[in-house]
Amino acid sequence: MKRTIALLLLSAVVVTTALVVAADARAPRAVGECYDNWESCRTEALSRDASVIQTTLMLTICDIALGRCILYG
Amino acid sequence: MSTKRFVALFASWFWLLGQGLGAHDSPQPSWPRYRALDIKKDFATDERAMFARPVHLAFMDGRLTAVDAEEATVSVFDAQGNFIVKVGGRGQGPAELDFPTAAWPGADGILVSDGRRRRVVRFDERGQAREAFRLAFAPESILPLAGDRVLVARNPGVPDKTSTILNCYDRWGRPLWARLPPAVSGDRVADTMSNVVILLGGSDDEIFVVFRYRAAGIRRFAADGRDLGEIRLERGYPVRRVKKTVGPGSTFEADVFCWHASFRAGRFYLLAADWTDERDLGPGSEVYVAGTDGQVQGVIELPGKMTKIAASPDLLYAIDTDYRLRVLEVEKE
Numbered sequence A: 001m002k003r004t005i006a007l008l009l010l011s012a013v014v015v016t017t018a019l020v021v022a023a024d025a026r027a028p029r030a031v032g033e034c035y036d037n038w039e040s041c042r043t044e045a046l047s048r049d050a051s052v053i054q055t056t057l058m059l060t061i062c063d064i065a066l067g068r069c070i071l072y073g
Numbered sequence B: 001m002s003t004k005r006f007v008a009l010f011a012s013w014f015w016l017l018g019q020g021l022g023a024h025d026s027p028q029p030s031w032p033r034y035r036a037l038d039i040k041k042d043f044a045t046d047e048r049a050m051f052a053r054p055v056h057l058a059f060m061d062g063r064l065t066a067v068d069a070e071e072a073t074v075s076v077f078d079a080q081g082n083f084i085v086k087v088g089g090r091g092q093g094p095a096e097l098d099f100p101t102a103a104w105p106g107a108d109g110i111l112v113s114d115g116r117r118r119r120v121v122r123f124d125e126r127g128q129a130r131e132a133f134r135l136a137f138a139p140e141s142i143l144p145l146a147g148d149r150v151l152v153a154r155n156p157g158v159p160d161k162t163s164t165i166l167n168c169y170d171r172w173g174r175p176l177w178a179r180l181p182p183a184v185s186g187d188r189v190a191d192t193m194s195n196v197v198i199l200l201g202g203s204d205d206e207i208f209v210v211f212r213y214r215a216a217g218i219r220r221f222a223a224d225g226r227d228l229g230e231i232r233l234e235r236g237y238p239v240r241r242v243k244k245t246v247g248p249g250s251t252f253e254a255d256v257f258c259w260h261a262s263f264r265a266g267r268f269y270l271l272a273a274d275w276t277d278e279r280d281l282g283p284g285s286e287v288y289v290a291g292t293d294g295q296v297q298g299v300i301e302l303p304g305k306m307t308k309i310a311a312s313p314d315l316l317y318a319i320d321t322d323y324r325l326r327v328l329e330v331e332k333e
Helices: A003-045 A053-073 B003-022 B187-195
Strands: B033-038 B054-060 B063-068 B074-080 B084-088 B099-108 B109-114 B119-123 B129-134 B140-144 B151-156 B164-167 B175-179 B197-201 B209-212 B218-221 B227-231 B241-249 B250-256 B261-262 B269-272 B286-291 B295-311 B316-320 B325-332
Touching: A003 A053, A053 B099, A053 B187, A053 B250, B054 B261, B054 B295, B054 B316, B063 B109, B063 B151, B074 B099, B074 B261, B084 B109, B084 B218, B099 B140, B109 B140, B119 B140, B140 B197, B151 B197, B197 B261, B209 B269, B269 B295
Parallel strands: B033 B295, B054 B099, B261 B295
Antiparallel strands: B033 B325, B054 B063, B063 B074, B074 B084, B099 B109, B109 B119, B119 B129, B140 B151, B151 B164, B164 B175, B197 B209, B209 B218, B218 B227, B241 B250, B261 B269, B269 B286, B286 B295, B295 B316, B316 B325
8 A cells, every 4th residue: 555655656746747847848948939929029019110109009919919928828 | 274275285386387397398499490391302203212111211421221121121322312222131041131120321331230130230232241240139229330349229128137228249249348227117018118219329439329218318328338428408309298098097108209310410310209190199290409418409390290310411311101211401491
C-alpha cells in the first residue's frame, strides 16, 4: 500500500514538473510574440495620422489584443 | 456674508483666475502673420507627389524626403520639389523595407529607419542599400548626427530600467549613448502617447526632441547626449487639450503640443493641431515659428490643413490631408 502511494505521489510530482517545465518553455516565446504583435499594432496606430481620440482608441484596441494574447495565446 | 463664505468665495475667485491664466488656448499676442502659397501647381496631378500613408517629411542638404509606410518607400525631391528617386519597396531584401518610419536625406545618402524589420538602412541616391544595422527594438524615428552617428528614437512598449527614448549609434550600429527615460504611469496607452517624439537636428549638432503629446513639448540635448534642458514656448502658443468621456466616471485627456514640426536655421516650425468637427484634435493649418529661446516670431497660415511639414532656407514643404506634397512660399500678409 505504502509503495503504491509513494509511486502515485512520485508520478504526480513528475507529471506536474513536466507540465510546468513545458509551459515555461512555451510561455516566453508566446508572450514575446504577443508583445511583438502589440508593437506592430502600436506602430500601425501611430502611423495612421488619425485624430487624437481615434489614435487613443486604436491603441486601446492594441492593448486589449495584447491582454487576450497573453491570457489565451 | 460670513467670514468662512467670504474666504471660500475669495479663494474660488483666485482659483478661477489661475485656471484662466493657465488655459492652453489663451489669447495670442499680436505676432506677425504670414501666408504660404503653393508654387508648384503641377503637383495636383503628379502621382509621384501623392502618398498612401505619409509618416515623415524631412529636408536636409538640399534634398527633401517623404516616407510612405503603406508603400514602404521613400521619395526624394530636390529643394524646388522636383522628383529625383524613390527607394525601398515592400520586401525582405537588403534594399527593401517593411514599414519605414522616418528618413533623412544627406550628402552621404538617405538614412531610413524600418520599424518592422528593426533596422536602420543607408541608401545611395540610386536606391541601392549601402549599409544597414539591426536594432533590438522597433525604431520610431531617426536623426543623422555629425560623424556618421545615428540617433534612434524608441517608444518603449513595456519600459524597464534600461529603456530610453534616445539611443545613439555609430554608423556600424555600435551603441554610443542612451538618454531620456520614457514616461511610465502604468497606463500603456497614455504612456505610448506621451513618448511619441519628433527628432530635429539643430545647428552646432544640437538635438531637439519634440514631444507631440506633452504640454512642455521640447527638450534639448547636446550631440554627446548631455541634457540641456527644456525649451518653454512663449505664452499664447496653442498647446491644445482634448478631453473625452470614455466611460462612466472616466475621462481621457491629452495635451497636444504640435501635430508635426521642423527646424531650420535656428527656428522651430511647429504645426499646431487643429480642432476637428468632432471636438477632437487633428492636422492643422497654422505653423508657429519660434526661436530656440521659445519666443514666437510669427505665424504662417497654410492653404489648408496639413499633416506633415518641413522647412528649407527658402521654402516650406507640407503634406496635406489628401496626402499630397505641397511646395509653399511664405509671404507676409
